[in-house]
Amino acid sequence: MRPDDCIQSYLQTLQKRMDVVAVLMLPDPDMLIPSREGLFMLAVVNHPQAECVTRRLRVAGRMIVEQQISNWKLEQGILRGLDERLVTIIQKADVIWEKRAGYVTQIKQRLSRLPEELQKKFICIEYSRLLRYFCETKECLQRGIKLDAYHAMIMSLHSWARCIVYEAGRQPEAALWAQVKLLDPSVYKLYEELSVSAEALDKRIELLVLAIEFWMSSAMKESVRFIIELMEKKEGPWRLAELMNHPEILHSQIELPLLLEKMLQRSLIREVALYVEELGCEELCFILSE
Structure with a gap:
């Protein structure tokens, strides 16, 4: 040109x-x-x-x-x-x-070509966002707030879409769903069904809740690989504040407390109590499961 x-x-x-x-x-x-x-x-x-x-x-x-x-x-x-x-x-x-x-x-x-370390970090960021919006979706559904549930589900799908692009080692583009249609047509189809299906809105959302829940469960260990490898760099337990203020996490927008809670539930990490003398009580810290 x-x-x-x-x-x-x-x-x-x-x-x-x-x-x-x-x-x-x-x-x-x-x-x-x-x-x-x-x-x-x-x-x-x-x-x-x-x-x-x-x-x-x-x-x-x-x-x-x-x-x-x-x-x-x-x-x-x-x-x-x-x-x-x-x-x-x-x-x-x-x-x-x-x-x-x-x-x-x-x-x-x-x-x-996305560098491997950046790929792990971006997948972790988007997975944590997906977890946050997914929790919001379920809460709004339980409260009967359909439009807010729909909004949270849209945000969940966008984070899922970015995870798919990052897993392919690529950078998300402005036309994100055009990328996803080529990389994972099944996820694109779910987005399409949520947007244009004639079925009742709450039923559409409930269907996607099941699909996302299954994917999040199967993909969790690899999606949090960034956190696992960071925690492996130190022997012994990590305080929450220590993790949140780590240079690799501090400005990353990772939803860390929510992510750690999910990792606890899946036994990827475990809690250990450290006595804090000046407070006169124990602080709950995190350590990788063996």
Whole structure:
């Protein structure tokens, strides 16, 4: 895909900038950038930025939306996870120019292959979210709050869908359910039945509760592998606060207390009591089951 002749001068200006290492253009039109009037350009720059910088420009009468992202942020995203929309943009965008041949191709390849440690962590995050929303679904059903149960079930399915994508070693894209349809058609079918079936809403939700409960039970040990391997790094029991403040967990959004409770129920871990002298009582801690 080639840009219009009228914006060649704009591209030449970008190429002359010392900080620009690549320029990508998203095919037009595209649902990722709804209701836009012109072209969407992504400029990769070689200086750190806390957030992506976006500008709306008019060049020779043509509207251009220019978004800048630092190569530092891309590298961090490859290692720690990148926004789903941005991953999809990079994967779909055409390379207009790059300072080093093959740079963008390498970035795309690295984004398409999730590192094993990151894969375990993301699966654990989504599994814990699934557990939280699943509990909310059951509680709302018991209280007869059908629409809230439906909302919680939708959120449960989205977390399940992300688990499926991560298990395949891939990054979720903006069109998440299109990915899941290819990776696991049976889960896609469950989502479809919840959304469009003519059956009573509570019956649809109850059917999915059974399906999710079965999957969560069978997939639990592998889904919490990240927590198990973290706990293996220390001999002896872990305090809850110690686990929650661990650098690998602190900002991860893992629903840790709920997850640990479920791991206790499945005997993956067990409780041990440690006497706390200043409190005059015992603190319940966690240790891996042998």
